[in-house]
Amino acid sequence: MATVPLLSDEDAAPESRAVFDRIRAARDTDYVNNFWRALAHDPALLTATWDRLSTVMAPGALDPLVKELVYLAVSTANGCAYCIHSHTAAARAKGMTPAQHAELLAVIAMASQTNALATALQVPTDDRFQES
Amino acid sequence: MATVPLLSDEDAAPESRAVFDRIRAARDTDYVNNFWRALAHDPALLTATWDRLSTVMAPGALDPLVKELVYLAVSTANGCAYCIHSHTAAARAKGMTPAQHAELLAVIAMASQTNALATALQVPTDDRFQES
Amino acid sequence: MATVPLLSDEDAAPESRAVFDRIRAARDTDYVNNFWRALAHDPALLTATWDRLSTVMAPGALDPLVKELVYLAVSTANGCAYCIHSHTAAARAKGMTPAQHAELLAVIAMASQTNALATALQVPTDDRFQES
Amino acid sequence: MATVPLLSDEDAAPESRAVFDRIRAARDTDYVNNFWRALAHDPALLTATWDRLSTVMAPGALDPLVKELVYLAVSTANGCAYCIHSHTAAARAKGMTPAQHAELLAVIAMASQTNALATALQVPTDDRFQES
Amino acid sequence: MATVPLLSDEDAAPESRAVFDRIRAARDTDYVNNFWRALAHDPALLTATWDRLSTVMAPGALDPLVKELVYLAVSTANGCAYCIHSHTAAARAKGMTPAQHAELLAVIAMASQTNALATALQVPTDDRFQES
Amino acid sequence: MATVPLLSDEDAAPESRAVFDRIRAARDTDYVNNFWRALAHDPALLTATWDRLSTVMAPGALDPLVKELVYLAVSTANGCAYCIHSHTAAARAKGMTPAQHAELLAVIAMASQTNALATALQVPTDDRFQES
Incomplete structure (x- = not known):
């Protein structure tokens, strides 16, 4: 079990939910994995981490x-x-x-x-x- | 400084010197780097490490x-x-x-x-x- | 599962039980967590660890x-x-x-x-x- | 010695030099330490790292x-x-x-x-x- | 759960099964533990690892x-x-x-x-x- | 270079110097190595570390x-x-x-x-x- 609750779309703040949507779009799936749902308690950290990951892992x-x-x-x-x-x-x-x-x-x-x-x-x- | 002396070709045992020669042949150079000269105190470990490395790093x-x-x-x-x-x-x-x-x-x-x-x-x- | 059984108060040696009691007193709780119950197999290590922790973490x-x-x-x-x-x-x-x-x-x-x-x-x- | 040359202001690309200037301004010093001079080979990585550091370490x-x-x-x-x-x-x-x-x-x-x-x-x- | 399926004797390639048999003989047991069953997907790695382990851990x-x-x-x-x-x-x-x-x-x-x-x-x- | 000055016998506090003396006696040497001279800024940490080490490493x-x-x-x-x-x-x-x-x-x-x-x-x- 994580040290924080994993946030569902309903429980996440709008800024975090927006990142969830970008994850879904980038991966062409409905599924958002646990790592992002744990990070979602801090929308700024979630956003910074996802944005950087997308840049770094691009071709x-x-x-x-x-x-x-x-x-x-x-x-x-x-x-x-x-x-x-x-x-x-x-x-x-x-x-x-x-x-x-x-x-x-x-x-x-x-x-x-x-x-x-x-x-x-x-x-x-x-x-x-x-x-x- | 290493925790053991680095062995020159002269100081190394014949089995270790033979590995030095295989390193030189594989790399097409006269130079044998410090790692192998430190390992050469134990010819069996030197041999096992070089042989395995050659296998693993091959195309x-x-x-x-x-x-x-x-x-x-x-x-x-x-x-x-x-x-x-x-x-x-x-x-x-x-x-x-x-x-x-x-x-x-x-x-x-x-x-x-x-x-x-x-x-x-x-x-x-x-x-x-x-x-x- | 731990690599040693967790010791209950009943199974622990008197010296370990005494440390359990000091943990309870310091924390104002009846609960002694698993870490200490695993360490209790070695009363000397348990005592040294708890004593040092209490000193280090004090204000x-x-x-x-x-x-x-x-x-x-x-x-x-x-x-x-x-x-x-x-x-x-x-x-x-x-x-x-x-x-x-x-x-x-x-x-x-x-x-x-x-x-x-x-x-x-x-x-x-x-x-x-x-x-x- | 680093695995890449440390870049002076003269050798760094304009984008990296601009980060050097922001480091100087933020710290109120002329000195830019080696870490940033090594990172400067990749202006994008230098920029991302400094920007994120500034955000994270702020009060x-x-x-x-x-x-x-x-x-x-x-x-x-x-x-x-x-x-x-x-x-x-x-x-x-x-x-x-x-x-x-x-x-x-x-x-x-x-x-x-x-x-x-x-x-x-x-x-x-x-x-x-x-x-x- | 492992990142690869653990291989039973039936599912393992003959070369891997032969290593299983050497493990059983060396340890005088029928049991082959999960580590080897996970490694068995790569018979060469399994063989190299078991052989080296046997040499290194011998008296x-x-x-x-x-x-x-x-x-x-x-x-x-x-x-x-x-x-x-x-x-x-x-x-x-x-x-x-x-x-x-x-x-x-x-x-x-x-x-x-x-x-x-x-x-x-x-x-x-x-x-x-x-x-x- | 250490992140703190290494303390000579002259510069160390009496409590630290006393530990230096115990180190010398235990090892039957005049030499006190750098680790202890760096730790000596905190006599309590020096004492706790040396005492525990002596206990743990004893036969x-x-x-x-x-x-x-x-x-x-x-x-x-x-x-x-x-x-x-x-x-x-x-x-x-x-x-x-x-x-x-x-x-x-x-x-x-x-x-x-x-x-x-x-x-x-x-x-x-x-x-x-x-x-x-």
Whole structure:
């Protein structure tokens, strides 16, 4: 259970309800997921978060599926259960195949173990990696 | 400074030196970076780590640049300074453009903030995200 | 379910029960929450934890509500679900308003994203921040 | 060293330079710190981050010093060295006393240890903390 | 619920089923736990993970129980609920007593708090700790 | 550089100096390391931390070297550079051999990768691991 009640359309303030409508329009669905209904207690935070997300995840130099894979990888490293579930679903909706999912998992696992080793050994950064 | 001495080719055991040679061959360079020289104290761990990395990062259902972006994202979320430097360099070597780097950063920042919000609010996972 | 049974007053050792009684007295309630009942398997750890908590969270240069907000922020960054629930409740009991909760969430989200950006960019600390 | 060059006013694009000027005006100083100079490679990300930060950290239901303390606590839990230095300085600039700093540290340490204990024990959340 | 279906012996590919059989043989039990059934979607990842785990956790310079305690400590710091449950059970199966469990928890809590303090204070490493 | 000045014996308050003396006596050395000199600004926090550390790390159901290994593992997972250096040194002082260090690293790396996989897959805990 969330630390705040999830707000239905009826209970949400008009500004939050307007964001719900923009979410529905952007995703072409009637469904507004729990994250936004929890955020809706603060219409300003809801608006800022949705607007920024829409901008950041739009197609650009990286394609939307790659962005979802990165999002899922970060959510995993941060241990956010909700985000892992919702972004695994989002990645599938954007075309992630089982083979891509499997390779994503393998990369996440690989990075996690070499991150731990480099940290445990406190390896100094090579000069050549310092030149930006 | 590392918590163990970095091993030169001269100081490393033959099994570790053989891995150094495979690293050089795979990357077409004479340079072996500090991470491997620190790991070389344990030839078995060095071998297992390099072999697995080679397998995981090879082209597959995801292309090598996408894998590097995911690696860099995980390394950032895990706060591994060495890994961030080395995998930023690796991503550039595999063709990451400044525009792609900028979008990667924006996605990492976005995920970090919604991860924190979903966690702070303890949002329950929607049933529809539970169907795998 | 916890990795150890939660101890009732009947099952707890006398030293643990004595801490339960001090918790009840300090909070003016009969209820002892699950965290303490899980810790009660080790009376020494239970005693040390409760005693230290009482000292640290007492009014001082920072008022108790500010301390709770900080506690909740750290618990969020550490991803401790139990702690997020219990300290959200504790913050409300100490007077946290919905508006304060909303601003706390916004600050946590902001910090999480700039933490990620500064880490991803490996920004060197400005000299002026080094002067303590 | 950062993974990107820090941009001087001369090297930054006009949109980024404009943000530098707003930072200077808001803080009544000529100095623009490294974080913003690293972000300046992506004027859109720089603008979005500064604008959001200004909104979030403005006085509101929580006072600016409390917000800085929370920011510093989150930065510590996330292990962001740059952020710890810059927000310790910012907190001092907003009036944090040595006694307040000391209490902040004590609360962060306390939360970190009970977070670890609750996680290690996998304590189930009490029903009463679930009622939001 | 997992983000992928858990695979029964019937549904798993032959290569995955062969790993299930090796798990059963190594542990002298019919039971294959959920982690392996989730990993089984990618026989190569399942095989690599099980093989590496068997090698790493075998008796060596550290005894198997000590390795389990370390595994449990890392899992706690990383906040992996599944891993905490499974490795607490594994540690008990290898002989962890309640007194050892209690001391493990106390060390984890202690480290967590001094980690936070050293990070918050950004304490520079003493020269004498730099000599490896 | 630390976010507070490191206090010499001359600059420290008498209560902090007394803890310095207890550290010297317990370790049979004249050297007091930076962590304690940074903590010394708050004699109460210094005292509480040292006293608790002495109790927790004393021989008990786990021997002191095992406790150091666990401490080092947690410090690695938490990414505390100072703590990794100081506790690697402490583990060596308590007899950690290179072979034990290597195995410790391998276990930490192994746990880090399976933690990431179990989290990414959101594997539900087996009923049998729930029985405490």
